[in-house]
Amino acid sequence: MAHFTKATSIKDWLNQRLAIDTVERVMMSEYWIPKNINFLWAMGMVLVITFALLLVSGIFLLMYYQPNVDTAFYSVNYTIMRDVDFGWLWRHVHGVAASVVFLIIYIHMFTGIYYGSYKKGREMIWVSGMLLFVAFSAEAFSGYMLPWGQMSYWAGMVITNLFSGGSLHADGLVEWIRGDYVPAQAFLTRFFMLHVLLIPLAILGLIGLHFGALRIPHVNNQDGEEIDFDKEAKKYLAGDKAGSKVMRFANDFMSKDMMVVGIYLVFFFYLVFWNYGFAMDAVNFDPADGLKTPAHIYPEWYFLWSYEILRPFSVDIGLVAFAFAQVIFVLLPWLDRSPNTVPANRRGLFAIWFWVMLVNLIVLTAMGKLPPEGMFSQIGFVSAILFIVQWLMLPFITMFEKKV
Amino acid sequence: MKNKEPLILAVVVIFSLITYYLVEPYAHHVMHKHVESEHFAYADLPALAANGDATRGQDLVMGAGACTGCHSIEAAGMPAAMEAQDAAASYGVNPPDLSNVGVIFDERFLADLIKNPAHALKVEHKFTEESGKMHPMSAFAGGGGDIDQEVADMVAYLKSIALKAEDVTPKIAYENACGRCHAMSYENWTQIGEKPSFKEKKDALAYDIKVLQYEDSLKAYMGKLPPDLSMYIRSRGEHFVSTFIENPQAQLEGTAMPRVGVTAEMAEKVIEHMKDSGDTKRAERESVGMNVMIYIIIFAIFALLWKKQVWRDLH
Ligand code: HEM
Numbered sequence: 001m002a003h004f005t006k007a008t009s010i011k012d013w014l015n016q017r018l019a020i021d022t023v024e025r026v027m028m029s030e031y032w033i034p035k036n037i038n039f040l041w042a043m044g045m046v047l048v049i050t051f052a053l054l055l056v057s058g059i060f061l062l063m064y065y066q067p068n069v070d071t072a073f074y075s076v077n078y079t080i081m082r083d084v085d086f087g088w089l090w091r092h093v094h095g096v097a098a099s100v101v102f103l104i105i106y107i108h109m110f111t112g113i114y115y116g117s118y119k120k121g122r123e124m125i126w127v128s129g130m131l132l133f134v135a136f137s138a139e140a141f142s143g144y145m146l147p148w149g150q151m152s153y154w155a156g157m158v159i160t161n162l163f164s165g166g167s168l169h170a171d172g173l174v175e176w177i178r179g180d181y182v183p184a185q186a187f188l189t190r191f192f193m194l195h196v197l198l199i200p201l202a203i204l205g206l207i208g209l210h211f212g213a214l215r216i217p218h219v220n221n222q223d224g225e226e227i228d229f230d231k232e233a234k235k236y237l238a239g240d241k242a243g244s245k246v247m248r249f250a251n252d253f254m255s256k257d258m259m260v261v262g263i264y265l266v267f268f269f270y271l272v273f274w275n276y277g278f279a280m281d282a283v284n285f286d287p288a289d290g291l292k293t294p295a296h297i298y299p300e301w302y303f304l305w306s307y308e309i310l311r312p313f314s315v316d317i318g319l320v321a322f323a324f325a326q327v328i329f330v331l332l333p334w335l336d337r338s339p340n341t342v343p344a345n346r347r348g349l350f351a352i353w354f355w356v357m358l359v360n361l362i363v364l365t366a367m368g369k370l371p372p373e374g375m376f377s378q379i380g381f382v383s384a385i386l387f388i389v390q391w392l393m394l395p396f397i398t399m400f401e402k403k404v
Numbered sequence: 405m406k407n408k409e410p411l412i413l414a415v416v417v418i419f420s421l422i423t424y425y426l427v428e429p430y431a432h433h434v435m436h437k438h439v440e441s442e443h444f445a446y447a448d449l450p451a452l453a454a455n456g457d458a459t460r461g462q463d464l465v466m467g468a469g470a471c472t473g474c475h476s477i478e479a480a481g482m483p484a485a486m487e488a489q490d491a492a493a494s495y496g497v498n499p500p501d502l503s504n505v506g507v508i509f510d511e512r513f514l515a516d517l518i519k520n521p522a523h524a525l526k527v528e529h530k531f532t533e534e535s536g537k538m539h540p541m542s543a544f545a546g547g548g549g550d551i552d553q554e555v556a557d558m559v560a561y562l563k564s565i566a567l568k569a570e571d572v573t574p575k576i577a578y579e580n581a582c583g584r585c586h587a588m589s590y591e592n593w594t595q596i597g598e599k600p601s602f603k604e605k606k607d608a609l610a611y612d613i614k615v616l617q618y619e620d621s622l623k624a625y626m627g628k629l630p631p632d633l634s635m636y637i638r639s640r641g642e643h644f645v646s647t648f649i650e651n652p653q654a655q656l657e658g659t660a661m662p663r664v665g666v667t668a669e670m671a672e673k674v675i676e677h678m679k680d681s682g683d684t685k686r687a688e689r690e691s692v693g694m695n696v697m698i699y700i701i702i703f704a705i706f707a708l709l710w711k712k713q714v715w716r717d718l719h
Pocket of ligand 1: 040041042043044045047048051105108109112115117118122125126127128129130131132133136207210214218219220221
């Protein structure tokens with residue numbers, strides 16, 4: 001049995017039981033971060049803060065929300081928006097954060113792709129990151145069902161329909177997912193459960209995994225430099241703070257994280273109070289009506305690119321393309337055959353690949369929202385093909401990349 | 405090494421803004437027909453032909469005009485002859501009380517309405533000759549004299565008994581212009597009036613039954629039940645609602661909703677009332693927003709200073 005002595009202070013008492021000093025060292029003061037990173041590396045912390053905002057605002061909403069098809073819309077739009085003090089504020093924070101979190105996730109992902117941060121021991125960071133992306137997508141979708149507005153209902157209808165698998169006609173599966181023939185009470189209650197319990201739990205676990213995966217390989221840096229963390233850390237601890245290539249996570253990098261978070265929050269609250277329309281679709285302020293199909297059904301903006309990969313093709317091919325788009329990003333560390341972990345601009349063809357991919361995703365996003373008519377459907381078709389071709393080409397482009 | 409952060413920030417911001425532009429303003433522009441406001445000028449209707457005389461107008465409204473055969477005028481001591489649901493059973497909808505129509509509706513519109521209701525209301529497509537249907541409000545065929553003069557007199561009378569514009573609250577404007585067709589449950593409004601609070605459950609149910617009877621007649625008349633407008637300011641937005649009231653046909657061709665004929669000032673009040681229902685906390689949002697902003701900017705400044713201090717030793 002461990003040996004305990006009379007504690008000399010509360011800290012000592014805790015130390016003997018929880019080793020808080022060690023934890024602090026491992027996670028904060030001697031968790032070494034390269035100095036040559038830019039503000040894009042603060043996006044992880046921005047995501048943590050946004051997730052915290054989602055969690056807190058969600059808990060407040062949960063106190064008044066009623067998961068019942070007859071009262072859900074009213075509980076949100078009357079009780080929360082009108083009756084409860086500051087209910088509107090929590091709802092706007094929650095809605096805007098749910099949308100903005102995806103903007104930051106995409107920036108965070110593309111930072112990883114640009115700097116090659118998914119390679120050489122960082123594969124698990126990438127995979128856990130993609131799992132977080134999937135979990136956040138499910139969280140956003142299930143949350144969108146809850147107000148039981150027109151878009152909740154019809155997006156729920158369209159997306160669950162995908163599971164029939166086109167000509168497979170797996171209608172039984174669709175009914176199993178819905179718990180009914182159409183989205184109704186059983187559907188709402190289970191998405192409520194997913195949204196407030198199961199998926200948040202999964203997200204918390206995945207965030208833990210994501211952080212754990214970061215600890216051993218450390219974060220990458222913006223110059224593709226191989227850093228000997230032990231040597232540089234010694235230098236730092238010996239007092240040569242300026243000469244060392246690394247810094248402590250806390251407070252050194254944390255102070256920069258907080259600076260970026262501060263600027264981000266100014267932007268975030270500007271959206272919450274003055275420009276929330278993009279995050280709270282107007283159509284969803286009409287109560288769900290199974291007899292009235294809205295003129296345009298579209299998912300929230302962050303799903304548009306994958307929706308557009310589904311749409312231009314015939315049902316079966318579309319579903320295959322869609323499934324491809326959902327999983328392909330996870331495989332990036334293995335599809336990229338190049339040994340170089342350097343910024344994309346030094347990687348020849350890969351640089352072109354990167355920028356084309358980014359621009360093409362934006363084009364797909366735009367086409368996913370626009371009605372699929374005339375020129376828009378042609379552009380969407382070409383972009384969807386390009387997306388697939390780009391991924392198929394990636395191993396070949398990177399195989400022949402020169403070592404830098 | 406040169407600091408690349410400004411360039412990186414510019415790239416991130418530009419790509420985000422392009423995406424925003426495409427999925428928001430641009431997509432909306434493509435998906436929704438843009439209707440310009442006509443500023444409630446009713447330019448398709450002729451101006452009033454003559455100076456009206458309110459006293460003669462009063463006789464016409466009560467007499468040859470036959471308005472009071474269908475409408476109540478509480479301001480002139482003429483209460484409704486029937487309950488709303490019974491009136492709706494005969495006319496499809498309860499003819500509104502005329503006390504304040506002189507201030508709510510535009511005068512050109514009123515004049516045209518009296519002479520040719522289906523025309524002023526822009527619902528002639530529903531009352532064609534082939535359909536054999538007649539608009540439930542009969543057209544005024546003239547009281548023996550110059551019909552334009554007579555119409556002007558009636559309009560002058562209706563204006564003379566109405567409230568002054570500044571005394572019309574958003575609620576009154578809504579109830580007069582929209583309330584006979586559109587419920588607004590978040591403001592406790594039903595098409596037959598504001599729902600009182602009843603002590604006895606059976607009284608409350610009896611009231612609900614009247615509302616249902618009314619809605620049945622309305623549905624039969626309109627072809628569908630006009631929607632509850634509680635949240636419409638958020639689901640449609642101010643610009644849509646405003647141009648829709650001005651001319652429903654311009655937004656939704658063939659719709660059963662009539663052109664209501666309100667003045668620009670009253671349209672604003674109607675919209676104000678819709679905000680009172682669907683966007684109740686708009687003033688609080690502004691003030692809380694300013695306070696939060698100030699707080700966050702101070703936080704950001706402190707964070708910046710802290711970073712500067714910590715990083716001084718790192719270079
Ligand atoms: C929404 C939940 C997420 C949270 C809270 C989160 C948080 C973090 C944090 C705090 C870091 C370290 C700081 C930084 O480099 O930014 C990080 C790094 C990283 N994350 Fe995430 N992340 C999330 C989602 C994702 C996603 C969707 C991906 C993409 C698949 C991803 C991929 C990465 C990668 C590759 C790194 C390492 C960066 C490097 O080594 O330079 N993360 N994440």
